[in-house]
Amino acid sequence: MLLDLLFPNRCLHCNRIIDAREMVCGICMDQIKFTHHDFITPNFLTERCSLLFPVRHACALMQFEEDSLSRKIVHQLKYGQREMAGKVLAGWACERLDFAEEVPDLMISVPLHPRKLRERGYNQLHLFTETVAAHFSIAFDHQLVKRNHYRKAQAKKDKSHRTETEGLFSVAKRFENRHVLIIDDVFTTGNTISSVAWEILKAGNNTVSVLVMAVDE
Template sequence: MIHIHPLKIVASFCREIYYAVIHFFLPHFCLTCETTDIKENEIICNTCWSKLPIAPSNDKIMDELKNKLAGGCHFSGAFSLWQFCPETQTIIHYLKYRTFGNLAERIGKAMAKKLTENQLPAQDMLIMPIPLHKTRIRERGYNQSSLLCKAIASETEIPFEDSVLKRVRYTASQTKLTAKERQKNVANAFAVSHREKILNKTIILVDDVITTGVTMNGCAGELLKNGAKKVYVLSAVKV
């Protein structure tokens, strides 16, 4: 039984209130250039959005991941929208802690475009989020990667599946761990149920941010072990 510290629940509640108050009282403006010429449910204006730094190519990201994952990389390809910078960090922060109007749909739409540009075979594909442990969902209220998946699925018509891959072990926050420690941390953290649903399927694994790729690689390994044909990863931000 996992125990959530009561202070964590209070902190999460306070954060929600904080965002709600800020957005109720402050005039609506772009968080980057401060223009007020922005739609009510957006946090970054179209001009700033179009200037967000584009992520490296699939080949470059794959080279980096293969290096980091020391020969055990399970991906057939890795696509990302943007590079990590203060602006993209803000976007992901808002995506994580509160659903801001159409933020998930806006990012998902751009991610869908990225996927279509790379012309993956459209047949026998599934799109799925990196699962959160149910304890983390309870803390946060939702899985931000699921929101992105739903948006991508509705743009591309690739079926969305979030009941097959489960996070069965609660893993501590990974931000302060080294790559090696992360790899140890995610070992056996994921499990597949209903393997017939993924048999011979090409799977697009979606997360908001890709850093070392260790978590996604843990998922990919589990999917391949259970009969998936190929696994590609797609993220909004590449660190």
Template sequence: MIFDFLFPNRCLDCNQLIDKRDIVCELCLDKVNFSNHNYFDTNSLIEKASLQIPVENAYSLLIYEKESLAQKIIHQLKYNHREKIGKILANWVTQRVDLSKKKPDLLVTVPLHYKKLKQRGYNQLHLFSNQLSAYYQIPVHHTLLKRIKHSRAQAKKNQSERLKTKNAYQLTENINGKHILLIDDVYTTGNTISNIAWEILSNSENVKISILVMAMDI
């Protein structure tokens, strides 16, 4: 109560006081650039991802552009200790995506290297994916993949640096015969998702890959 009084929750865009469970006010919510993708149909994300990996389905909640409200939201989640934003983004997903048909078998999050996890204090995907797991009744696996190479945050890299994450991930157990829904925050070059997908596909049999991201950089 005292914390809420001293540090009231404000809209990320207009700075108006809002409920502590929200991140933007109702007026500014209209400024959020939702993708309007359909998870089961062709969309710009699946078209881009299919150039690198075999993809069953794909969905991006937001369109990520510089100086946009979507960028503010993601940056607050990742770099300003606003971990609970993940729950709000997950709720936005569940309002827009029905996974009842062709339901994935397992939700898998992109891991952080232990150094980055220690520095940040949390993986920004965990609350997000846990909320999705509870809603859709699909198990989530946070340790199926291990990050074995440490690098700077994607947002701080140039394009050539983003393409140098090959062999950065390692599969920790067998997942033959599963339909995996890979979960990440922002899809940029697709290099992270591609490397993870090929690590899974190269070390497993009869596996299908789908993608769900918080935002897609156009």
């Protein structure tokens, strides 16, 4: 309580004092460039994914533009030690998602290498995944896919090195006939999600869909 008084939570855009459970104030919500994807209807993310792997559906919550509010929010989640931002983003996603008759069987998030997990202290995708999964009563598994190699954050890598994803992931066990929803924070080149998707597809007669917090156009 005292910390809340001394260091109140502020809107990332206008710096107005807001509830500790929020990221931006109600006024600045209009500054976030939501994609308005509904999951089922094909969109430009579906097209981009389909160039890399067989995808059933793909959906992005926000556009990840340079100096945008969505970029600030995702960076706070990944690098600002604000794990609860994942729950805020999940709430926004739940308001906009419409799985219709295509509810996935299982949700998995792109894993961190154990060393990276120790450094950051949390996987920025876990709370987001768990919140969406609970809302739609979908199972999730944080242990099904593992990252085999430690790598620098994508945001800090030169673009010429972002395609080095061969053998980066593996699945812990064989499973089949599942519709798996892959969760990631930002879709840039798509190479990371593609690497995860192919491991899932190779594990059995599975199909994959994608949900990301933001897409970099």
